Amino acid sequence: MLDLNSLNPQQRQAVEMVRGPVLILAGAGTGKTRVITFRIAHMVREGIAPRNILAVTFTNKAAREMKERVAKLLPARVRQRERAKEEGPRISTFHSLCARILREHIEVLGYKRNFVIYDESEQLGALRKVLSQISAKGESSDPRVLLALISRYKNGGARALADSPARAMVEHVLRRYESGLRACNAVDFDDLLLLVLRLFTEHPRVLAACRETFQYVMVDEYQDTNAAQFKLTHLLCEQHRNLCVVGDDDQSIYGWRGAEISNLLDRSTNVILQAANAVIQNNTRRRGKNLWSARGQGEKILLEEFKTDEEEARCVVDEIEAARLMRRIPWGGQAILFRTNQQSRPLEMALRQRNVRYHLIGGQSYFDRREVRDVLAYLKMFVNPHDDTSLLRIANVPARGLSDVTMERLLAASQQRGCSVYSAMRHTDVQGEFPERTRGSIRGWLEFIERVGGALSAEPSLMLAAWADRFLDEIGYFAELRRAEKNVETADNRIRNLKDLMSDLDRAAGLGPEERLQAFLEEISLDSEREEKREAQGDQVTLITMHSCKGLEFPHVYVVGLEDGLLPHSRSKMEGTQDEERRLFYVAITRAMETLRLSYCLGRKKYGAIAPCHPSPFLRELPAELVENAAERSKQPVAAGSGGHMFAAMRGAAE
DNA sequence: CCCGCTGTGATTTTT
DNA sequence: TCACAGCGGG
Numbered sequence: 234m235l236d237l238n239s240l241n242p243q244q245r246q247a248v249e250m251v252r253g254p255v256l257i258l259a260g261a262g263t264g265k266t267r268v269i270t271f272r273i274a275h276m277v278r279e280g281i282a283p284r285n286i287l288a289v290t291f292t293n294k295a296a297r298e299m300k301e302r303v304a305k306l307l308p309a310r311v312r313q314r315e316r317a318k319e320e321g322p323r324i325s326t327f328h329s330l331c332a333r334i335l336r337e338h339i340e341v342l343g344y345k346r347n348f349v350i351y352d353e354s355e356q357l358g359a360l361r362k363v364l365s366q367i368s369a370k371g372e373s374s375d376p377r378v379l380l381a382l383i384s385r386y387k388n389g390g391a392r393a394l395a396d397s398p399a400r401a402m403v404e405h406v407l408r409r410y411e412s413g414l415r416a417c418n419a420v421d422f423d424d425l426l427l428l429v430l431r432l433f434t435e436h437p438r439v440l441a442a443c444r445e446t447f448q449y450v451m452v453d454e455y456q457d458t459n460a461a462q463f464k465l466t467h468l469l470c471e472q473h474r475n476l477c478v479v480g481d482d483d484q485s486i487y488g489w490r491g492a493e494i495s496n497l498l499d500r501s502t503n504v505i506l507q508a509a510n511a512v513i514q515n516n517t518r519r520r521g522k523n524l525w526s527a528r529g530q531g532e533k534i535l536l537e538e539f540k541t542d543e544e545e546a547r548c549v550v551d552e553i554e555a556a557r558l559m560r561r562i563p564w565g566g567q568a569i570l571f572r573t574n575q576q577s578r579p580l581e582m583a584l585r586q587r588n589v590r591y592h593l594i595g596g597q598s599y600f601d602r603r604e605v606r607d608v609l610a611y612l613k614m615f616v617n618p619h620d621d622t623s624l625l626r627i628a629n630v631p632a633r634g635l636s637d638v639t640m641e642r643l644l645a646a647s648q649q650r651g652c653s654v655y656s657a658m659r660h661t662d663v664q665g666e667f668p669e670r671t672r673g674s675i676r677g678w679l680e681f682i683e684r685v686g687g688a689l690s691a692e693p694s695l696m697l698a699a700w701a702d703r704f705l706d707e708i709g710y711f712a713e714l715r716r717a718e719k720n721v722e723t724a725d726n727r728i729r730n731l732k733d734l735m736s737d738l739d740r741a742a743g744l745g746p747e748e749r750l751q752a753f754l755e756e757i758s759l760d761s762e763r764e765e766k767r768e769a770q771g772d773q774v775t776l777i778t779m780h781s782c783k784g785l786e787f788p789h790v791y792v793v794g795l796e797d798g799l800l801p802h803s804r805s806k807m808e809g810t811q812d813e814e815r816r817l818f819y820v821a822i823t824r825a826m827e828t829l830r831l832s833y834c835l836g837r838k839k840y841g842a843i844a845p846c847h848p849s850p851f852l853r854e855l856p857a858e859l860v861e862n863a864a865e866r867s868k869q870p871v872a873a874g875s876g877g878h879m880f881a882a883m884r885g886a887a888e
Numbered sequence: 889c890c891c892g893c894t895g896t897g898a899t900t901t902t903t
Numbered sequence: 904t905c906a907c908a909g910c911g912g913g
Contacts, residue, residue: 292902328903353902377898422903486901573900595902603906629890636889670889717891759903780901802900817901840898841904 235274235306240267247477248272251279251449254470255477260522261823265479266784269451270299272477273322274306276449286322287447287469291454293326293760294594295784299453300324323447327462329759331425336755338432338439344418347617347751350758351414351421354606356380358622359417362644363409383407387423388459416653417620426461433468440468448473454784455480457487483522486780486817488810524823533861536852537832541843542576542794545834546583549791552830553774554587556789564590568775568787570821572800576793577776579838584774591774595781604714604727605734608705609754615686616751619653631713634674639667643675655682681708688746695746697738697753705731779821790825795833796846818851 237245244264247257248271259265269288277283290296303322323330332350340346351359360376360383382403414421420428433440450470452458455478458466470476539545549569556562569580577593584591607630610623618624625644629635640654646666647657657663658679664672685704688695705711711728718724741752775787779800794800801814822829831852836843 326903425903575899632890634889638889778901799900804900813901838904 234308235271235278237271237275240264240271244268244271248275250477251276251281252475254474257477257479258481258522259479260481260524261484261820262524262786262826265481266295266299266302266453269453269477269479270302270306272451273303273324277307277322281449282320283322284320285446285448286451287330287449288322288324288451289327289330289453289466290324291326291457291784292781293329294781295453296325296329298784326759327458327465328422328425331429331465332755332759334429334432334439334443335420335425338436339428341436341439342428342432344415344420344428345617347418349417349419349613349617349620349623350425350755351419351622352758353380355419355622356421358626359413359419360406360410362622363406363413379403379406383410384423387427388461413621416651417622418617419620419622423461426465430461430464430468433465444469444472449475451477451479453479454484456482456485481522483816484783484820486783486813486820488813532828534855534859535828535830535863536855536860537830537863538848539832539834540836542834542837543579543583545793545832546579549580549793549830549832550583550587550589552791553589562789563772564774565772566788568777568782568785568790568824570777570779570782570790570792570824571794572779572802572817573794574778576799580776580793584776589774590772591776594775594777602727602730604731607710608701608731608734609757611704612701612750613754614682615689616747616754618655618682618686621647621654624654628678631709633678633708634671635678639671639674642666689750690745690747693745697746697750698735700746701735701738702732779817782824783820786824786826788825788827789830790821790828791830791832792821793832794837795831795849795852796837797849798846800849800851815851818849 237248240248244267247255247268251272257265257268273286273288276286288299290299300321303324325333335344335348336346339348357376357380360380364376364379383406386400386403386407414424433443447469450466452466457480466476466478537545537548539548553564553567556567557564571577571580574595581591581593607627610626613620613623614627621644625640628640629637643654643657643663646660646663647654650657650660650663658675664675667675681704685700688700711731714727715721715724718727738753739749741749744752775785777785779792795818800818801811805811805814833848833852834846837846838844
């Protein structure tokens with residue numbers, strides 16, 4: 234239930250100022266998100282139609298959380314009405330919002346309604362295709378770097394690269410890359426925003442309709458919005474001016490994505506906040522803010538040193554278990570934070586070894602698995618056979634007589650005719666260029682696409698899970714997986730992955746098969762970590778990068794791998810973004826509500842061999858009196874056997 | 889045309 | 904360490 238008295242005066246003022254522009258600049262853990270959720274609930278109570286409210290978050294996870302929190306504040310009858318009519322307040326990321334808008338209006342921009350959204354690896358694929366065409370000479374321009382430049386260029390406009398020598402090159406490649414995507418009826422992440430901007434400027438009626446719908450707008454993590462997002466917000470709000478933005482300049486950690494930096498405390502202990510203050514004060518160019526808490530001083534921060542990353546992982550798990558068994562702190566109250574996704578590996582191994590339930594946020598683990606990518610490509614192709622990238626990926630997986638050479642010739646033919654590869658395959662002239670045998674393969678493939686894809690529109694009661702299972706079996710995909718994988722267990726694992734994937738296909742109940750499939754694909758391209766199922770299911774340690782932990786909080790936090798080169802990342806030195814790295818450290822520190830443990834290693838496995846490391850210079854910025862240094866307390870790695878037994882015994886005693 | 893083998897090269901962060 | 908691109912035998 235909504236009780237404004239539980240807010241402090243500043244928060245309350247921000248909640249009640251429903252009209253006109255509001256800026257909330259506040260430090261970590263000051264209840265910024267709470268202000269937004271209360272504000273939404275308050276508006277609804279004041280009689281504003283929920284559908285006229287828009288709240289934009291930075292991640293899908295944050296959006297989900299906010300939805301839940303708002304729902305709890307709304308009276309039950311409003312909630313029910315909403316669910317029935319699907320008219321609740323719109324709470325989503327910029328990207329999801331734009332995807333929804335485009336789904337409705339994109340046709341006026343010359344795309345088809347069933348456009349697909351390319352993720353990074355698909356973007357890379359499309360880009361590589363372009364590069365192979367234009368730079369036949371061994372000009373080894375790294376597509377990843379180029380893609381980053383393209384994204385910068387698209388988001389920040391030409392200005393972003395004005396002084397860069399790469400600019401001409403980027404513009405040249407970009408033109409072809411764009412037309413490549415267009416030909417596939419595909420858009421990338423940046424396009425989602427940019428196309429909506431175009432829609433708004435070129436088609437004022439669409440803009441007017443959106444303004445009419447979104448009369449009250451709130452943006453969380455405003456310090457992370459980029460130029461396109463800013464423009465979008467501005468366009469939506471310049472008339473009614475009902476815009477409330479919330480942010481913290483000290484938490485701006487997405488500069489590399491084009492973000493531009495343009496309260497009230499009751500959470501962490503003072504030790505944690507003082508340490509954070511000391512760190513962030515080393516940054517210049519910030520607005521003064523000091524954090525403090527009414528929760529008392531709290532425990533000192535523990536700083537530990539380990540020999541290797543594997544020892545670090547083992548010991549952190551030991552500590553997690555010790556906290557759980559001796560201090561009754563559940564797994565769910567503990568989180569491990571790290572700088573890069575790959576750091577999760579040794580941690581996962583150690584957690585598994587001890588049977589500690591955990592949940593890894595982000596990371597490209599699941600959706601980057603080859604079999605999952607393959608099947609997604611099949612699904613995308615059935616939604617839109619003109620999506621060359623998807624079609625090329627799986628045309629010969631499993632092998633069906635359409636070799637690379639054949640596909641390359643087909644690709645060339647499609648470029649000559651200015652059509653998709655699929656269309657080119659259907660041309661009898663094109664087919665005629667191939668030997669009889671290959672021609673047969675092409676026809677067989679076309680027949681397959683039309684028959685299986687046709688079922689989507691022809692059979693209204695089609696269940697996608699069964700449909701997908703059937704065609705994967707038909708083409709021998711499962712058999713191929715089993716055959717190609719020597720290890721039976723990993724093969725079974727891969728197949729289980731796919732069954733998991735398929736079991737989610739029909740989640741959007743109430744839609745026809747084609748729309749249902751589209752909804753599924755859209756959800757996973759925009760929200761790759763939708764792990765709701767696992768998240769909801771009980772007590773688990775959270776594994777998360779420092780970037781994606783923003784906005785979350787945990788009673789007990791372990792920040793691992795605090796080494797020079799990881800944090801600050803070695804790359805940041807060349808790019809001159811060390812302040813951003815420091816803010817990242819600040820964000821990580823302030824996730825902790827009760828206890829905070831930091832650790833670094835003297836050596837870390839890199840490319841198989843152990844490379845020496847040094848502690849992060851940021852650690853020296855922590856005031857010595859707040860830190861208990863456990864470095865000398867030489868930690869012996871606990872032998873896997875004995876430690877495990879000890880904890881098993883303790884667990885038995887505890888239950 | 890297929891498939892397995894070898895060697896090379898890569899590693900920030902997210903929608 | 905691992906993923907993937909390129910090469911040569913079948």
